[in-house]
Amino acid sequence: MAGSTLGTIFKISTWGESHGKALGVVIDGCPAGLELSEADIQPYLNRRKPGQSAYTTPRKEADEIEILSGVFEGKTTGTPISMILYNKSQQSKDYSEIASYYRPGHADYTFDAKYGFRDYRGGGRSSGRETAARVAAGAVAVKILKSLGVDVTAYTRSIGDIQISDFVKKEIMNNMLYMPDREAAVKAGKLIEAVSKEHDSIGGSIECIINGVPAGIGEPVFDKLDANLAKALMSIGAVKGVEIGDGISVAKKRGSENNDFFCLDDNNNIAKCTNHSGGILGGISDGSDIIIRASFKATPSILKEQQTVNKNGEEINVSIKGRHDPVIIPRAVVVVEAMTAVTLLDLMLINMSSTMDNIKSFYN
Amino acid sequence: MAGSTLGTIFKISTWGESHGKALGVVIDGCPAGLELSEADIQPYLNRRKPGQSAYTTPRKEADEIEILSGVFEGKTTGTPISMILYNKSQQSKDYSEIASYYRPGHADYTFDAKYGFRDYRGGGRSSGRETAARVAAGAVAVKILKSLGVDVTAYTRSIGDIQISDFVKKEIMNNMLYMPDREAAVKAGKLIEAVSKEHDSIGGSIECIINGVPAGIGEPVFDKLDANLAKALMSIGAVKGVEIGDGISVAKKRGSENNDFFCLDDNNNIAKCTNHSGGILGGISDGSDIIIRASFKATPSILKEQQTVNKNGEEINVSIKGRHDPVIIPRAVVVVEAMTAVTLLDLMLINMSSTMDNIKSFYN
Amino acid sequence: MAGSTLGTIFKISTWGESHGKALGVVIDGCPAGLELSEADIQPYLNRRKPGQSAYTTPRKEADEIEILSGVFEGKTTGTPISMILYNKSQQSKDYSEIASYYRPGHADYTFDAKYGFRDYRGGGRSSGRETAARVAAGAVAVKILKSLGVDVTAYTRSIGDIQISDFVKKEIMNNMLYMPDREAAVKAGKLIEAVSKEHDSIGGSIECIINGVPAGIGEPVFDKLDANLAKALMSIGAVKGVEIGDGISVAKKRGSENNDFFCLDDNNNIAKCTNHSGGILGGISDGSDIIIRASFKATPSILKEQQTVNKNGEEINVSIKGRHDPVIIPRAVVVVEAMTAVTLLDLMLINMSSTMDNIKSFYN
């Protein structure tokens, strides 16, 4: 089926395999009149690019985005924006070994089970490389949201058992791990080094804060803002848990602890005294910061020996060679930001026709 | 927008407010030839009904389901199945107080922000009562899944800090809290009593295990099985966290710990030695049990005094009267089961056209 | 699959069989704040109701619409509007004969082929009675459109070879055939009588003019306004042809005849000198009247003897008894109006987010 398309009004379709000719995304439903060029998008892709730091794979991916349609004289035209990334240097490798067995923790087995065979080169469609296309779409969504006063900020919350204990926003872009806590970043860096030496990998978590969303975004009962965000984040390959606001810790709390009381702010407007809800009540934004968190498993490709089964039906031990990230988190931060942005923007566009007053003031 | 519709092939649309004339669901896309009557559905609704135990509200809701269409001579016809629950005894109450302020932890404020006003009677559309319609649809999905050898079992995993430490499946239906651990159920019962006496409420978590799903279900990259399940569960009002398999604990684990190695089972078929992945790899079922977990916040309606703001823009203290559940978990177990079933079934139907071989053997 | 749902923002799902307990429609995505009651909808259903004139079946259908949800204190709440029509007096009849063969021109055979069996009572889901649910949804759309200055007017253009040669709008509601030409109506009435006497039926065509649509409605390239209207009208059971503007006659015309030149109107605004295009250019409304036309086949149920095949695989001759309309046109006029209105409204709501300027002025 059609599982590579997401969204209703701002609709994205990604395509492409890790080692095919190219990969890309089509945005169908981007509003007309947005100033847009490759320069708006490339910085986001650079954040996802490997080889940026000691903590990511030294693999080189050019990842130079090219806009093929939907932009004219520097502005979006309202028609589909097609963006492409060519896969330049990935032809020659020998994949015969990887084709002969199922890598633990990867989708090799399930793709075979579903489709009868698979593009085994670098994970094919199930490769994390597919998220580059999401990031390109996300960059467009982020730019639109900014013009509406909405800021989306993702950052690394934890790597292994090293968790941030401080939040200094400007620090996020100052360390290779995108942590808003310099001290935690140093510790996490050491942890990653230690894990790498043991030919292993490590998991982590990413948080995303969205500031400036007006109250009223989200469509009950199934297209709740948090429901759509949960889908968007869980659709990122390595994510195994998604939380809103206080997340799974609410399961242990009492109503009197967890409810956010309403109060008046300095301008006598209604506000919440706390934000346990993470900015969403009943699936609709409540005007507070939206807070969402995703937990990522460790990179499944490790040099450390693992057991699996090969094509001949034999149990074998394998060691996954190649330049793999010991931790996926730093490169995934911008992916979380992208998925959050496209999901939120879609619901903000949908919300425009929620009342007769809105429609009448638009058309009359 | 159209936020009350879920699914692609097996599509459900719920409608109705807590205190309106009725509520219901339309299932569009139920396959023809399923034996179906109200007797298949009512037991599921009874599990959600209030007043079943000391731990739930003594409020009475008749909740007698009626099938209005799509079934002929005892079998589904392939056309939409419309099911209705009349709201019988909820006319007379005085809602003027509740209409005058925003209840903390509820969607009163966000509905007003979005739509300009709200049906304030018992929470209107944002009431948990809406989930009765989901349960009716879920009962149909569960019945179809059973005929395909797929079993969906949800149960209470924790209430407050009381968590199950044993799993005895037949115990689930033997205690009012739907816990597969009798001892934990007794402890949890006492906790609920204590919380009730303090005019407070408590959260908890629900787990769902799906047995018998063949490998290959789920559509990369956005309609992954886990992504769609995450949306389905997060769309339940009180859910703030959703996890697959080892869930958020993967963030602290190494690749070598978290990867499930492949091995051969007794019939020399490929299998996973462990199931950290919760039965899903790359968004596609891997043939192991699917395990999904949702964390619920405590019932926001509590008798304990809370601060809020009223219509006149004044900060006031309120005490939410009425017969409210001190814990939402026991009644939500069947809702989790329902949402899991409709989501899985939809992806199983979608999967039928995934290969040319499938299509050719169907049509030739 | 899910074939009973139409629309993206203003989404309707109809359900119900001709002789089941009830039929109805759920509107998901109706904007909040519209004043709405059964009195807004009933007049539209009355226009579709049988027994209104000598030219329609004397069968009685109460068709009293009831709103079950989505309206509170006289206004729509933004949540799904569920509307129901109970099928009151259709239990007792004997359908054993009709169940035993396939009626020519009906969907009996194709439903069996698709679903394995069918609800044969009065045509089940394929009955024209299903369109009552569409009319109820259409009445809501028409009311919203009116508040935006958009008028939808359908009328009978021809019955058999009697075609209108005049257009007097107020005449439409003055004759039982909804023709804007009194003389043609008289002739058509006589034709219908003659056809009836021969135990036969007759086809016809319905035209719909939409006035007041601003330029800019419709989404290239597949959700063009005319493409979505064509689907909406062709989805009405008996329709076999759909035309926009000059319709199929354009096939014989030259570019210089068919192009509408642009000129300046009295206010020096750009306008079209003619309207061959029927108000749509490139799938987008051009500000002129939108003109759409549907051709209907004759009622397939006729008393006149026809050949068919029965359950035992024998060729037999049948005469379809019962109170059937000799012409479907008069009752279908309001159905065309309804389908046009729901389709146009959906695209008008979608259009609200077409430009950055629109979005910014909404959110900033």
Next chain:
Amino acid sequence: MAGSTLGTIFKISTWGESHGKALGVVIDGCPAGLELSEADIQPYLNRRKPGQSAYTTPRKEADEIEILSGVFEGKTTGTPISMILYNKSQQSKDYSEIASYYRPGHADYTFDAKYGFRDYRGGGRSSGRETAARVAAGAVAVKILKSLGVDVTAYTRSIGDIQISDFVKKEIMNNMLYMPDREAAVKAGKLIEAVSKEHDSIGGSIECIINGVPAGIGEPVFDKLDANLAKALMSIGAVKGVEIGDGISVAKKRGSENNDFFCLDDNNNIAKCTNHSGGILGGISDGSDIIIRASFKATPSILKEQQTVNKNGEEINVSIKGRHDPVIIPRAVVVVEAMTAVTLLDLMLINMSSTMDNIKSFYN
């Protein structure tokens, strides 16, 4: 909004402007295991390419299709198939004149009205060139359908008032006008020459016959086979009328004339004695040939002088220069074939889960 995406299971998204860098299509949901290469697709594009005959524009479009993803080792993988056509030689032209006024019969005005401005180079997104992407997707659908025994054949039925009076299938590919009647083709050729000399253009009609569709395809009540086909054809720029079977002529016929009686074929299987219905009853295929027809307006770009309005709000006379087709029909034949194929295939895939028997035999 998202108007460039069509289909549910076999979903296509086209992108690109006439004179941008490239245009293309993403097919999301193509079943895995189909042998596919550019050689399967190029012949279809060649049929649409200009410069093929004296009757089409001598403009050169390379139109060499390239598959960028979704195919591995010669077979489709089940993941999105991205196909691209680069626009090679269209950079240098001066479009300042065309940008300064609205061409009659074109979408220049409506794009401006909707989006605030437009890509005026060669019609931008509204150019017929967009249909090349549809043709590429259609070629894939046609190949799948063939493997299921379904043949889709489109041909020119009329040009101006020259209509075919014979149907010799093999003749279709033997004349430049794709007419199944050699004599009519000769006459039509002369008509086109005459029209060209007068600096004018001419309309026509295209018919498509689909052979081999089993009974049972199509989803009542809105996703009827004929309803979806009507949308698909009406979404082609120049189409102003769509007909099924006897089409608009049914409006003048009696039930006894128009109903297809059922009879037994030579194998004693049920069949229709005639095919007025065009192979569809109640929106579901009935096993007979499906017959659908589209009426196209004349190419709006003509050298003959026309009146319009320019940017300065002045009425002016214009003569549209450039190499334009005097008739659009020959190049549109393959577009009709493509749109018919993608629409039918999508509904055939959807149909696979229509009964419990189908699902059980697939999964058990």
